[in-house]
Amino acid sequence: MTSVRRLFPTLLIAVFMLVGGLASPAGAHPMSTSAVLLDIRDDEVAGEVQLPIDRLAVAVHRELTPESVLGADRSYLHDYTAGHIAAVGDDGTPWTVTLGAPTVRTIDATAHLVYPLGIRPPDGRVTGFDLRYDVVVEELVTHRVIATVRYDFDRGILKTDDAETLGVLDWDTGSLHVPAGEGSWLRGFVTTVRLGTEHVGEGADHLLFLLMLLVPAPLAAAGGRWHAAGPSRRRAVLRVVHVVSAFAVGHSLTLALAAAGVIHVPSRPVETLIAFSIAVSAIHAIRPLVARGEVLIASGFGLVHGLAFASLIGDLGLDRGSLVTTLLGFNLGIELTQLLVVALIMPSLLALARTALYPAFRIALASVGLLFSASWMLERAALTSSDPFEGVQTWLVGHPLTVAASLAVLAVGALRLGRRMPV
Structure with missing residues (x-):
């Protein structure tokens, strides 16, 4: 009996190692992430939102396919996405956020629903603002959204190699500050x-x-x-x-x-x-x-x-x-x-x-x-x-x-x- 008790911790560790080893192949493939790409200009912020359709389906509790997101579910998904994106200037004034016509694109071997994004300040002059975003993450705790500035002339971001990652939006972080208007000509x-x-x-x-x-x-x-x-x-x-x-x-x-x-x-x-x-x-x-x-x-x-x-x-x-x-x-x-x-x-x-x-x-x-x-x-x-x-x-x-x-x-x-x- 004593020998069994001594062996028990060793057996327990072996079991955990076996389970971990069996699980590791699945863990080697990270879940697909969303992306927000921003192009900062003098009078507006353009860009796009990339939503993995498989994660989006879990968040909205619907069966989604590349065909349905552009067909029967198109209107619903537009309203859902637009309702979970907002922008607020440094002075607390809300900015106008619009989504363009969606397309489906394969990104990292996963089908994504892609919306052109437009963010406009009321006075037509882009300055720093807070991007508030919880598409998918408000329902899916494990999901991540990578926000990136891919163009901002005044800060020297002009092409893909210069793109700057602002941060990651998730369940705990629903807002990121976008330092627009900084830098100089x-x-x-x-x-x-x-x-x-x-x-x-x-x-x-x-x-x-x-x-x-x-x-x-x-x-x-x-x-x-x-x-x-x-x-x-x-x-x-x-x-x-x-x-x-x-x-x-x-x-x-x-x-x-x-x-x-x-x-x-x-x-x-x-x-x-x-x-x-x-x-x-x-x-x-x-x-x-x-x-x-x-x-x-x-x-x-x-x-x-x-x-x-x-x-x-x-x-x-x-x-x-x-x-x-x-x-x-x-x-x-x-x-x-x-x-x-x-x-x-x-x-x-x-x-x-x-x-x-x-x-x-x-x-x-x-x-x-x-x-x-x-x-x-x-x-x-x-x-x-x-x-x-x-x-x-x-x-x-x-x-x-x-x-x-x-x-x-x-x-x-x-x-x-x-x-x-x-x-």
Whole structure:
């Protein structure tokens, strides 16, 4: 009997461990959660509410399906959801909350009922407010609602990577403070500058186009061939300034027009034309197409690159109050990145252009650019399914200092060798 009593605690622990082990596979799959996504603008807060249909059915004590929530149960669910969402300004004034037409969307492998959300202050000026929300959680104690701000210009939240989680709403927490109206235009401006820098710095096609334009800049075209421009470095530097300025004017014009909604071109032909622009600039780097052609190419195809830049701004869903600031910041980021590329690459190109190695280097580099552009054109025109050079391009873009340092080493070596070689 004594031995049994001694064994009892051990047996009890074993039972608990067995039960826990059997239960663990089910516990590995967390219950679906709701989400409230907010886009904070100057005069309203937009966004959406995402409700998992299986949890919603438990809360409203109804059998719900993806078909019924948009059919027989549509009106009831709209009233139920709207009745459990409220917004109150920091001064205690209630704000107007509206829900748009619902849709069904699969999120994390679970069917969700999704409502567009609109929250408007009575005076038309968005400031901080309390979001009061207990859809589903007022009936289901275990349910969680994740509230996220996915756009707020003044606080530098412009895209998915910047999204900020406000907190979790549940049975115990039925309200969260939304810090709208905080931050400043300067913070949003700095963020858009960073966006422009990232967009060009991570875009292999934009960088390659600029590089193909810079390669012949230290040279002079005569008789359908490239020749050394002579001892005047000032003339070579002026050519670089003209190329960069022409590209800036071209892309700035279409960037502004497209962002303002004046012109719109589908992304696929734009991306294909960008690849074509690299091919033209690469051919020009091998053999001049026309005198000072790099300036004409930079300005003409700069218009096309501006349309690609505008597509990112269009995806941000800007309101009118921040559009001008965003255009200025984004464009400044683009120009700063271009100037950085010129500062890293051009001294080495100017040095190499004074050596006998430059013709072979220029043709080899332009041939690589032509190969990359052809691959991009085929992929973007949907003639091939993938780009075989994507890994190389990603590595080159991800290691700009290594590329610049390698080019500098090559230039120094060529200059030293050039003293013993006829130019």
